[in-house]
Amino acid sequence: MTAVALESGYWSALGEGVGAILLYAVIGLVLMLIGFYAIDLTTPGNLRGMVVEGKPNAIIVTAAGIISMALIVVLAIYSSGGKLSEGLIAALVYGLVGIIAQIISVRVLERALGIDIGVALRAETYTVEILVVAAAHFALGLVVAFAIL
Template identity: 65%
Template sequence: MTTEVLALGSDYWSDLGRGVSAIALYAIVGLVLMVLGFYAIDWTTPGHLRTLVREGRPNAAIVTSAGMVSMALIIVLAIYASSGRLVEGLIYTLVFGLLGIVAQVFSVRFIELVTGIDIGEVLAEERFTPEVLVVAAAHVALGLIVAVAIL
């Protein structure tokens, strides 16, 4: 009968520390990009988006949610594309995230113009209006496009 000794590999603690550091750094960069993305959407959208969301306007909440999901897609693919290289991954995430914010804001505003959607009016509505789905879909679609372009 043999006795197996459970032992941690010699690199265990350094690998664990590197992983924890990566999570913390990506979380910080991701949070900063999400906040910047929100403010970019708010700044380019008629009305105060944060106030409309706080007031419970469903269309404002839908557009904000779609913008956040879109931004998260871009961030996740930038992290994935870094292939475990932390410094390069953080730079990819930051650069592609900022580019994604700019592309998303301008593209969604253009889609609103082409479709004739008055987003200011839609966001201020107290009830759900179907036009908001077009804007939300544009946010998610553009997030997917930018995210896949990263690969």
């Protein structure tokens, strides 16, 4: 029978890694919730209610916002170079700045293009202009995420 020998400090390193994953997951979740509520506060109507009701355009915009926040958090983690405390702070700060930049930019783009986001979100069926809004969320998430690097 062969015994498996683990390197000294293996369990400690494993525990630190699991802890880091959990902390980043909490920050990611908090940022996504803040981002969702920021989008909700800056759009006409109750975005959460529209998502619950199954309004397709509200669901698409919400999904695009969540994906863009995830991109920001992922690159903030990546840029931290494995330093947990710096990575957590960077993810939180960059995430909050990203939310603000994203909300302002998307609202400006909607106005510039003449998109009535309130009407589009409340629509019972999918409308094509919502792709521009979703793309704006995604694109701004990419811009902020790569600016972190």
